Structure formats: C-alpha cells, structure tokens
Amino acid sequence: MINIKSIKPLSDRVLIRPVSKEEKTESGIIIPDTAKEEKPQEGEVLSVGPGKLSESGERLPLGIKAGDKVMFRKYSPDELEVGKETLLIISESDILAIIG
Amino acid sequence: MINIKSIKPLSDRVLIRPVSKEEKTESGIIIPDTAKEEKPQEGEVLSVGPGKLSESGERLPLGIKAGDKVMFRKYSPDELEVGKETLLIISESDILAIIG
Amino acid sequence: MINIKSIKPLSDRVLIRPVSKEEKTESGIIIPDTAKEEKPQEGEVLSVGPGKLSESGERLPLGIKAGDKVMFRKYSPDELEVGKETLLIISESDILAIIG
Amino acid sequence: MINIKSIKPLSDRVLIRPVSKEEKTESGIIIPDTAKEEKPQEGEVLSVGPGKLSESGERLPLGIKAGDKVMFRKYSPDELEVGKETLLIISESDILAIIG
Amino acid sequence: MINIKSIKPLSDRVLIRPVSKEEKTESGIIIPDTAKEEKPQEGEVLSVGPGKLSESGERLPLGIKAGDKVMFRKYSPDELEVGKETLLIISESDILAIIG
Amino acid sequence: MINIKSIKPLSDRVLIRPVSKEEKTESGIIIPDTAKEEKPQEGEVLSVGPGKLSESGERLPLGIKAGDKVMFRKYSPDELEVGKETLLIISESDILAIIG
Amino acid sequence: MINIKSIKPLSDRVLIRPVSKEEKTESGIIIPDTAKEEKPQEGEVLSVGPGKLSESGERLPLGIKAGDKVMFRKYSPDELEVGKETLLIISESDILAIIG
Numbered sequence: 001m002i003n004i005k006s007i008k009p010l011s012d013r014v015l016i017r018p019v020s021k022e023e024k025t026e027s028g029i030i031i032p033d034t035a036k037e038e039k040p041q042e043g044e045v046l047s048v049g050p051g052k053l054s055e056s057g058e059r060l061p062l063g064i065k066a067g068d069k070v071m072f073r074k075y076s077p078d079e080l081e082v083g084k085e086t087l088l089i090i091s092e093s094d095i096l097a098i099i100g
Numbered sequence: 101m102i103n104i105k106s107i108k109p110l111s112d113r114v115l116i117r118p119v120s121k122e123e124k125t126e127s128g129i130i131i132p133d134t135a136k137e138e139k140p141q142e143g144e145v146l147s148v149g150p151g152k153l154s155e156s157g158e159r160l161p162l163g164i165k166a167g168d169k170v171m172f173r174k175y176s177p178d179e180l181e182v183g184k185e186t187l188l189i190i191s192e193s194d195i196l197a198i199i200g
Numbered sequence: 201m202i203n204i205k206s207i208k209p210l211s212d213r214v215l216i217r218p219v220s221k222e223e224k225t226e227s228g229i230i231i232p233d234t235a236k237e238e239k240p241q242e243g244e245v246l247s248v249g250p251g252k253l254s255e256s257g258e259r260l261p262l263g264i265k266a267g268d269k270v271m272f273r274k275y276s277p278d279e280l281e282v283g284k285e286t287l288l289i290i291s292e293s294d295i296l297a298i299i300g
Numbered sequence: 301m302i303n304i305k306s307i308k309p310l311s312d313r314v315l316i317r318p319v320s321k322e323e324k325t326e327s328g329i330i331i332p333d334t335a336k337e338e339k340p341q342e343g344e345v346l347s348v349g350p351g352k353l354s355e356s357g358e359r360l361p362l363g364i365k366a367g368d369k370v371m372f373r374k375y376s377p378d379e380l381e382v383g384k385e386t387l388l389i390i391s392e393s394d395i396l397a398i399i400g
Numbered sequence: 401m402i403n404i405k406s407i408k409p410l411s412d413r414v415l416i417r418p419v420s421k422e423e424k425t426e427s428g429i430i431i432p433d434t435a436k437e438e439k440p441q442e443g444e445v446l447s448v449g450p451g452k453l454s455e456s457g458e459r460l461p462l463g464i465k466a467g468d469k470v471m472f473r474k475y476s477p478d479e480l481e482v483g484k485e486t487l488l489i490i491s492e493s494d495i496l497a498i499i500g
Numbered sequence: 501m502i503n504i505k506s507i508k509p510l511s512d513r514v515l516i517r518p519v520s521k522e523e524k525t526e527s528g529i530i531i532p533d534t535a536k537e538e539k540p541q542e543g544e545v546l547s548v549g550p551g552k553l554s555e556s557g558e559r560l561p562l563g564i565k566a567g568d569k570v571m572f573r574k575y576s577p578d579e580l581e582v583g584k585e586t587l588l589i590i591s592e593s594d595i596l597a598i599i600g
Numbered sequence: 601m602i603n604i605k606s607i608k609p610l611s612d613r614v615l616i617r618p619v620s621k622e623e624k625t626e627s628g629i630i631i632p633d634t635a636k637e638e639k640p641q642e643g644e645v646l647s648v649g650p651g652k653l654s655e656s657g658e659r660l661p662l663g664i665k666a667g668d669k670v671m672f673r674k675y676s677p678d679e680l681e682v683g684k685e686t687l688l689i690i691s692e693s694d695i696l697a698i699i700g
Contacts, residue, residue: 539679540678540679540680540689554655554656554657555655556655556656558656558657560653560655560657561653561657563610563611563650563653564610571607571678571680571689573678592610593611595610596609596610596613596678596689597607597608597609597610597613597615597649597680597689598607598608598610599602599606599607599608600602600603600606
C-alpha cells in the first residue's frame, strides 16, 4: 500500500485531503454529485511539488505549503486511494485561497 | 466557520463582497438571473492575492487593493458561503474598473 | 450614483462614451441592433487604464489618451449605466484608430 | 465628417484604400461576394500604426509604409465609410506582399 | 526485437512499465477499460529523456529518474510492445507524483 | 499588370511558382482537386520576405532563398494571378524541405 | 526524379524511411489502416533539419541525427514519393524515442 508521506507531487501539483461536509441542504434535500462539484471545496494540503520549471530552468516556488487549509475548485481532480482515504492531486492554479 | 479576515486569495485572485442592487427594472419586471449575470456588477474588494508569479519568479503586483469599490463581470465566479454572506473569488483580470 | 470622473479602468481598458449616429439608412430602413454591432463605432475616450503589466512587472503604456476620438469594434462591450448615460469599457486592442 | 488624413491606425493596423477590379470573369459571369472575399485583394496603404508594443515596451515597427501598394486577404476587415469611399482597417499580418 | 535498455525517450518523455492491478471491484464487477483509463495508474520509470529544449537552447532537466515509482494519468499513451511486455511512453507533464 | 520581380512578400512569407505534375494516377483516373491538396507539392521559390519580427525587434531570417526548389503543403495558399501564371504566397512554416 | 540525398528538411523537420512490419495480427486478421495509424511506428532517420529558430535568432539543435532508428506517431505525416519509396517528413516533436 502507498504511504501518504512517500507521495511527492511533481511540478506545481499539490496533494490534498478533502474535508467532508454536511451534504444535506437546509431543506434536507441531498445535493447530487454533479451539483456539488461546481462549488469550491475545502481541503488540507498534505504536500506540495517543487514548482513548475521556468524557461531559465528555475523552479517557481508555490504559494502554499503543507498544513494549509485551502478552498479549491474540483472539476476532475486525480483521485488516489490510499488505504480507506481518497486523496486528490490538483494543480496549485486550481486553489483559490488559503482559509486557515 | 471560516473567518473572512483569514481568507487569503492566491495568485492574482481577489475576494469580493458583491453589492446587491435593486433587481426590478423601471417597468417593475424582475430580471432573471441569467440576464443579470451578463452585466457588470459592483463589489467591494476584501482582500487581494500576492499576484501571479512571472517567469523570473517575481510576484506581479495587483492594481487594486482591499477597500476598493470595483465593477466586475460575473460569469461563473467561485462562491464562498461565509456565515450568511456569499462572497466571490475572481481573478483581477475580470475586474473592469475601480469606481470609488 | 457613480461619478464618471471616479471611474478608473484597469489594465489596458478604456472608458468610452459612444457617439450616437443617425440609425436610419438612406432608404429610411432602421438597421437592427445585430447588424449595427458588426460595424466599427465612434466614441470619445473618457479615461484610460495604466496599461497591462509586462512579464518584468512594468506597465505597458496605452497609445491613446482621454479626449481622443476613436473608432472601435463593438461586439460585447461591458456597459456601465451612469445616470442616464450608457458608457462602455473596452480593451485598447478593440480600438482600431484615432480619428480626431 | 471624418478627414482621411486625421485617421491614425493603432498598434500594427493599417488604413487601406482597396483597388476595385473588373468583377466579371472571362466567361462573363459575375463572381458573388463570398467568392471574391476568399481571394487576395489589392489596395493602397494610406497610413500605418506605430506598431505593436513588445513585452519590453518598445514599438515593433511595421514593414510597410504609406504609399505602398499591397496584396491582402480580406475576410472581415473593418470598414470605415469616409464620405463616399469605403476604406479598410486591417492588421499588417493580413498583408501578404508589397506589389509596387 | 527492441532491447528495452536501448530505448531513449526524446525531450521530456519517459518510458514507463505500468503496474498491473487487481481489476475486479469489491463487488466483483470487472471495470471496463474506458472507466479504468480515467483513473491514475501506477508505473515504474525505466528511462527518461534529456528534457525539453528551452528558448535559449538549454535542456530543462526532468524531476524524475529511472527507478522512480510514479502515478500517472493514462488517456492515450503511446504503447510500445517489447517482447511480451507493453511499455508506455508519456510526457513528464502527465506524471502526477512520485510514490516511492 | 503586376511585375513578378516587384512582388515583395512580407514577414516570413514566400512567393512560389508551383510545378505542375502529371495528374493522372497509374490506373488513369484523374485525381480531383481536393485529394491533390492533401499531398505535398513542388515549387520554385521566387522571392522571400525579410522574416518575422522577434520580440526584440529583429527580423528572424528565413532558411530558404530565391531559386530553391521546395516541397510544401498546400491547403489554402493565397493565389496571385500574374499574367497567365498562378503564383502562390505561403508562409515559410508551410515548406517542408528543400529538394534541390 | 528527386534524389534522396538532396532533400533537406527545414526547421525541426526530419526525413524518415518507415520500417514495414508484419501487418497481420496473431489471429490472422488484417489491421485496417486507420487502426495502424494510432500506434507508434518504427523508422530510420535519413536527414534532419537545422532546428527551429529561437526568438533570439539561434537554431535550436535537434536531439536526433541521420542514422538513428526511431519510434514515431503517425497521424498525417507528409508523404514524399521518391522513386518507388514512400518517405515521410515529420516534426521532431512527433518522435517518441530513439530505439537503436
């Protein structure tokens, strides 16, 4: 089985543990998956890549770090099943804001 | 709950509090949502990101700052529900002008 | 109400007051809106943005200034209603020529 | 009315007076407009813009000048009616060759 | 027959030996190929190219090396049949993370 | 009438005199125009432009010169009728190889 | 007739002699052309172009040379009939790996 700590995202990618939320709306209606995906999600950054390579061969550092809580937009993230968890790998450009 | 002050937009993104307007037209007809979205909207800038990273690794500073009142074009902004408020995260390039 | 003088376009955007023209053709037929939009329009530049930011962080100055009379192509400009006037915000790249 | 001499194209745009040609083919058939537009046209350059702005803020000079006779490809040029003439504004990149 | 050791990927390409996985789901249903291709796959890097050529003529080195175990996204990789094995050639940009 | 020697292509464009070939296939069937256009054609370079302008304002010299025999791919070249000849103006990037 | 040795590819193009393979599958079924084109092919590099021109006017050298055996992906290469042979001209970027 893959060890979470051994996962090193490449380039400007980031490993995210999504935060589950209460999925029922106020009226108690369950929001279907397609609707949820169009909203920003919360998650915790587990590890970050070294950054994209610039034309001059330098790594462009990321603006986030492991431990940051972030909002991101989930369209079709790459899902990694690690044990019973589903982690996500997304590009830093899909992260909207640090929220804590 | 997320604290507005702790939200730090990334890159050239901006956190906006949209200004509600009277939605009835002069004739009293309610403008449907799709029509409204095609018009520029007003909002207040709550916080701004550090700017995009240039190829040489420098942050390109934004031309707006927290407190600015702006006009922006809302197609499909990312909405954040913070308490009872709906805030928006948009890219600086979607902001048309500072209006006050 | 917004004060025209306080509107500061961002980046390479320009605030334009469109010049109304006689909309009847020689034969007296009214040209429908869709047809008109495909032709260049005249307008007066009210204010200009600071220019786009180059990769090295410099503002690239615009080639037009407030007071210029210009021809521009109007597809879907952003319209601002200021009092009874409809002003437009367009990118400098949509301006074809200075005509006076 | 607009004075031709006062029209200053922006960026890499060029003001062109198209040269009319005999529109009948050898067999005497009139070529419809859509067919004609797919062929290169002749014109005279009346004035040229200052050139595009490079990333370093320099104007990139045009390779043509007022007075040049040119071949260009007309898809959907911007037409300016100046008195009884129809002039065109096109980008230098739409000009194929200088022919005299 | 091609010798694996003699295969030298070009540019930022990477030669990968995909790791087969148990294809049955928990319920015992066989996942069809189209569904599997949308998930990240595991593989072992056999060799890497010299990197893309930058505008200044330098090779931009890859962030992975032969022997790395990686997760990648397989849409339509180029397949090489070498003996009884099917190897893949993919671009480094399709590799999500090093996992060991 | 246009004089061939006075035609000066702009940018990276090239004036070509296409070489006619036997149009019948082995079986004697005439290949229709659409089919022919998908194959590379031969031609003679009559004159070449000064090259594209780089971002720093330098002309990027062409790799071919007047007199070269070349293979090129003809999709929708711009045709110039000069007297009884049909010449072509194409971009250097559409030329595949010098063949003599 | 064209002499193979006199063919000089331009830019980053490469002249390739494709290697024919056994076209029958194990079951003896003939693979139709469309299916074959989706798989990488083998070929021998006969000659290479001088490389693309960088923005600063330098040729960016190719990573392959005449004599290399390569795998490439054939979608719609330009075919040159030279005597009884069909040679291909492809861009270096369509070459996946050197295989010998």
